[in-house]
Amino acid sequence: MTRFIESTITFPYKRSLGPVVGAFMTALTEKQILGIRCQDAVLVPPMEWDPSTGAELPHEFVEVGPAGTVESWTWVAVQSEQHPLDHPFAFALIRLDGATTPLLHAVDAGNPEAMSEGMRVAPRWRGTRAGRIDDIICFVPGESVETEGEDTGGAAEPVTRMDYLASITYRNPVPEAADRATEASREHRLLGLRCPDCGRVYAGGRGLCPVDAIELGPECEVDLPHKGTITNFAIVTPVQYPGQTETEPFVRAFVLLDDTDVIIPYSAVIELPADEVRVGQRVDAVWASPAEETEEGGGMGGSWGSLLGWIPNGEPDLDDPDLVNRIF
């Protein structure tokens, strides 16, 4: 049975809207919907260029709507978090009065029987508007414009940027080799896979040899030593971004395991400050105690499992300047 790991990536992006979409968003805060003249047509939402030729459009804005006609629709019976309404609704292509092209928006009609092509709808505005398309909560059947809550008026300044909180959740299958490596780590074993063709050994649950392009199954498993030498390292000054977990310079070391050709790259280090890390330093693996075990694994992450990282073991440094060239 394939196991899956769920992970979510979230980031607060900031869009620059440009002169045309910016004007559209600014007008939304005033409860106005703008189109732009493009030859004989009025495009809604407005575009910066003629979509058929790419020609730049002069900024001839036209106020359209507020009411319009449903040209096409589809019923959304089951809502996701990202849908505009928390109950069943229609997504509809609505041609606002005075517009040539339809606008995609939600229609809160209660049930699909209330929806039809040619039906008239009008916007339900948010009381407090930010200059986003969801300043219009949705459209409602009929000709009457609604405003939900107290109307706090238009934006004081033109709207030029938009916050966009992107969030996506993945379910990634965990390869069998990665699972076996993680399981071995629970017993404090460092598992490697030896390629039967070239003899190279890969750690960290990497179930393939990228040189020979072959899969490495359980028959390729070997136990790797828990002792090694730092060959090279990165000291990273953390840039602060949403989701950053580090505040101070941190070390990632490349560890060459004793009597092997195996490098454990980008390894976490323990009790080894950034200003003391050096090429040739001798280190031992550090494993999580049962109390420290987490679903996410130790400091190394992923299929390294219970391996927390590497700690100086007090042995004298290896005096070999060429070690620094062993990065991978």
Place this chain on the structure above:
Amino acid sequence: MSTPPVAVVGVGQTHHKSRRLDVSFGGLVREAVFRALDDAQMTLADIDAVVLGKAPDLFEGVMKPELYLSDALGAVGKPMFRVHTAGSVGGTTAIVAASHVQAGKHRTVLAVAFEKQSEGNAQFALGSGKGASLGAGGAFAPFIRAYIQRSGAPEHIGWKVAVKDRLNALKNPYAHLKIEDISIEKVKASPMMWEPTRFLESCPSSDGACAVVITDEAGGNAAAAEGRPPAWILASSSRSEPSSFPGRDPVRPAAALQCAADVYSAAGITDPRRQIDTAELYVPFSWLEPIWLEAFGLAEEGEGWKMVDDGTTELGGSLPVNASGGVLSSNPIGASGLLRFAEAANQVRGAAGEHQVDGAKVAIGMAYGANNQYFSTWAVGSSLHPFD
């Protein structure tokens, strides 16, 4: 197998800045596109296909921007392609566009690349959305440490490259960083970011775009006849290799050596150091200049840093590198590779303005990406037979 001659007849780029808050994605790429079309004396109607390159979608959080931008690029009803090879993508974009013309599939192809870093965060994107991102600086620092050890280069080499490229940027009206008082002392005094790389030895984060118009032999000849010199593409190559395996050398990656060998052999370049007049190499951190000089055969192994030290790679030296100011001065990531290719083309067209290398007849543009894994390079000439 010889390929039909193709030429660059138009080059355009934006003014690169930290934040272009005044334009949308579409507005940004169109600035570069219309400059390139004006340069080629063409309109969007003359373009038969569009190739778009940019860094991973996580940089701006827009999935498949090539679809969203198709009308902004006048690609409605035309073939539109997205290219994706990490940091080398801009270069690969140019090569894919050129390949369509060489194959006879399309006569005139527009290559466009962009990044709008201000909409997101590069460290976040490079760290796959997790904390403790190494960033590009952290990823490359070990490679730089290894280069310094094996070449025995003194530490001031990195500072010299940082100063040289920023001085060159002062001559490039489109460059992002304009550090009038740049000096070795200033670079040395800047904060250590990813030891041994200091802040001023690192590229900026930029918003920007670049576009190049590539057309067939007849189009190239027509431009030349009208007094608008084309850049003839003498050869191009893209090569890649796996991220890690025991024995892999990221300082002299096999893919880089192969990429250089492909281009030199197809272009008839037997002595790159003497036959190439100027190079635009992808140098986001100062030490990458000597590293790529060596991997791309412009210097013997272990000798690249000496060309930095003795001024060979300065504007006015015998092999100027990054006369435009390079990635160290402007880094709209997805566009950075195409900018190298475009600047190389402008050099052999005699169109580089104040940062023109006198008499440049042959130039290379090179881009790389990921863990020193992807390489794209082209050689361009002021004529199809520059060595005759």
